[in-house]
Amino acid sequence: MLRNFLSTPFIKLEDVSTIYEGEKIPAIRDINLTVHQGEMVAIIGPNGAGKTTLLETINGLLPCTAGKVEVLGKDVKKYGSYIRRKTGYVPQEITFAELTPFLVEDVILMGRFGKIGLFKSPTRSDYEKVREVMKLLEIQDLAKKPIGKLSGGQVQKVMIARALAKEPQILLLDEPFSNLDLNALSDISRKISYLHTELNLTTLMVIHNVASIPPSCDRVILINQGRIVEDKLSRKMLNLKHLKRLYRLNL
Amino acid sequence: MILLPLNIITTTLIGASLAGVACSLIGVFVVRMKLSSLGFCMSHAAFAGAALGLTLSFNPLLMAMIFSLTSALLLGPVAEKAKLHPDVILGVMFSLMLALGLIFLSLAPGTAMTSSALGILWGSVLGIGKMDLLQLGVFTGITLGLIVLFSKEFQAIMFSRKLAEASGINTKPFFYVILFLTGITIALTLKLIGGLLVFALVVNPASSVYQFFYDIKKIILISPLVGVGYCMLGILISLLFDFPVGSSIAIVSSICFGASVVLSPKRKRG
Numbered sequence: 295m296l297r298n299f300l301s302t303p304f305i306k307l308e309d310v311s312t313i314y315e316g317e318k319i320p321a322i323r324d325i326n327l328t329v330h331q332g333e334m335v336a337i338i339g340p341n342g343a344g345k346t347t348l349l350e351t352i353n354g355l356l357p358c359t360a361g362k363v364e365v366l367g368k369d370v371k372k373y374g375s376y377i378r379r380k381t382g383y384v385p386q387e388i389t390f391a392e393l394t395p396f397l398v399e400d401v402i403l404m405g406r407f408g409k410i411g412l413f414k415s416p417t418r419s420d421y422e423k424v425r426e427v428m429k430l431l432e433i434q435d436l437a438k439k440p441i442g443k444l445s446g447g448q449v450q451k452v453m454i455a456r457a458l459a460k461e462p463q464i465l466l467l468d469e470p471f472s473n474l475d476l477n478a479l480s481d482i483s484r485k486i487s488y489l490h491t492e493l494n495l496t497t498l499m500v501i502h503n504v505a506s507i508p509p510s511c512d513r514v515i516l517i518n519q520g521r522i523v524e525d526k527l528s529r530k531m532l533n534l535k536h537l538k539r540l541y542r543l544n545l
Numbered sequence: 546m547i548l549l550p551l552n553i554i555t556t557t558l559i560g561a562s563l564a565g566v567a568c569s570l571i572g573v574f575v576v577r578m579k580l581s582s583l584g585f586c587m588s589h590a591a592f593a594g595a596a597l598g599l600t601l602s603f604n605p606l607l608m609a610m611i612f613s614l615t616s617a618l619l620l621g622p623v624a625e626k627a628k629l630h631p632d633v634i635l636g637v638m639f640s641l642m643l644a645l646g647l648i649f650l651s652l653a654p655g656t657a658m659t660s661s662a663l664g665i666l667w668g669s670v671l672g673i674g675k676m677d678l679l680q681l682g683v684f685t686g687i688t689l690g691l692i693v694l695f696s697k698e699f700q701a702i703m704f705s706r707k708l709a710e711a712s713g714i715n716t717k718p719f720f721y722v723i724l725f726l727t728g729i730t731i732a733l734t735l736k737l738i739g740g741l742l743v744f745a746l747v748v749n750p751a752s753s754v755y756q757f758f759y760d761i762k763k764i765i766l767i768s769p770l771v772g773v774g775y776c777m778l779g780i781l782i783s784l785l786f787d788f789p790v791g792s793s794i795a796i797v798s799s800i801c802f803g804a805s806v807v808l809s810p811k812r813k814r815g
Contacts, residue, residue: 395577395758396759407713
C-alpha cells in the first residue's frame with residue numbers, strides 16, 4: 295500500500311459520468327477512482343452495470359460527458375490517441391467470421407501500429423516483439439493461421455498478445471474469461487497473473503464470474519447501476535453480503 | 546463484331562485497365578468494411594450529378610464528383626455510427642438518386658437520350674478521351690500512393706475499426722479518405738462503365754479475390770489484377786456482341802464471382 299502514496303496515479307477519474315449518444319441516463323455516473331502503478335483491479339457487477347463503459351471511458355474510446363479522466367498523467371479528452379498507444383485493451387467476447395482475411399501474426403502486429411506511428415513501416419524489432427509475445431502466450435504455432443479459424447480461448451490469447459505487443463503501461467481486459475472452458479480459463483488467468491506479478495503491469499479487468507478473479511488481484515471494485523458501490527475490497531474480503539447486495543440475490 | 550480504329554481501342558483498354566485497378570482497390574475496402582450500400586448510393590448519386598451536368602451543359606464529371614462526394618459526406622456519419630440499417634440507406638437513396646438522374650436526363654436539352662446521356666447510364670467504349678485517361682491515371686496513382694503510404698493504418702481499420710482506434714490510430718480521417726477515394730473513383734469511371742453498373746467493378750473483383758485468400762495483403766495485391774482481367778474480358782464481349790461495355794463487365798465479373806464462390810478453397814471442408 296505504501297507504493298500507492300509514493301507513486302503518481304496511473305489512472306484517475308474525478309466525478310466522471312458517461313452518457314451514450316441518444317440516451318438520457320448515464321451508463322456510469324459520478325465515478326471517482328484512482329489506480330496506481332502495478333495494481334491489479336477487478337471490476338465486478340451485474341449485466342448493464344456500466345463495467346465496459348468504465349473501461350472504454352478510461353481509454354477514451356467513449357468520451358466522458360462530465361468530470362475528468364487522467365491516464366498516465368494526461369487528460370484523455372486531449373491525449374486520447376497517445377494514451378491508447380500506451381494502453382492495451384482486450385474487448386469483451388470478440389469473435390471473427392470464419393472467412394476473416396487476417397492471419398494471427400498480422401493481427402498481433404497491428405497492436406503496435408499506433409505506437410509505430412504514421413509514415414513508418416514495421417521494423418525487425420516490431421516483428422521480434424510479436425514473436426516474443428506469441429512465445430509468452432504460447433501461441434507461436436498459430437502465427438500463420440487465419441484468425442477466424444481459432445477457438446474462443448485461442449482468440450482470447452491472440453487478443454491479449456495483440457494488447458501486449460505495444461508494450462503497454464496499462465492493460466484493460468473486458469471479461470477475459472467469458473466463454474472459456476476450465477482449462478483455457480486457468481491458463482489465461484495464470485498468464486494475466488504472470489504479467490502483473492512479474493512485469494508489474496497495471497491491470498484493470500472486468501470480471502463476470504467472481505470465482506475467476508486471479509489470486510494476485512490487489513483490489514475488487516463493485517459497480518451497480520453505473521455507480522461504484524464498493525471500492526478497495528480485497529479478493530478475500532469479498533463475501534456473500536457483497537454479492538447479495540450487488541446481484542440482489544436471495545441466497 | 547464492332548471494328549474500331551486502333552487508337553480508340555488502345556485508349557479504351559488503357560482506360561479500362563486504370564478503371565479496373567482503381568475500382569478493385571477501392572473494392573477491397575468497400576467489401577471488407579461493409580460499405581457496399583453507401584458505395585452503391587454514391588455511384589447512383591454520381592449518375593444523377595452527371596445527368597444534371599448534361600442538363601445544365603456543365604462539366605458532367607465535376608457534377609458527378611460533387612454529387613458522389615456530397616452523398617458520402619451526408620451518409621458517412623450515418624454509416625460510421627451504423628444508426629440506420631444499410632438496407633434502409635440503400636432503399637431510400639438508391640431510388641432517390643436514380644429518380645433524380647432520370648428527371649435530369651429528361652430535362653436535358655435536345656433529344657433526351659443522346660449518346661452521352663446513354664453513356665453515363667450504361668457506359669460506352671467510345672466514352673473515354675485522352676483527358677479522361679489522364680485524370681484516371683493521375684487519380685489511380687494517387688490511390689495507389691495513399692494505400693502504400695498508409696497501408697498499416699488501412700489494414701488495421703479493415704480488420705476492426707474499434708481495435709484500430711484502441712491501438713492508438715485516429716481512424717476517422719482514414720475512414721473519410723476511403724469514402725473520398727470511392728466517390729472520386731466512381732465519378733471518374735462513370736463514362737466507361739456507366740452509373741448504373743460501375744459498382745459491379747468495385748465489388749465483384751475484390752469479392753472474388755476474398756474467396757481465395759486469408760491474407761489481406763495478398764487480397765490488396767491481387768484484386769487490381771483481377772479487376773483489369775474482368776474489364777478486358779468485358780470489353781472483348783462488348784466488342785464481339787455489340788453489348789454496352791458496362792453491362793458486359795458487370796455480367797463477366799458477376800459470373801466470375803459466382804465461379805469463385807463455387808471454387809473457393811475457404812468454403813471446402815478438410
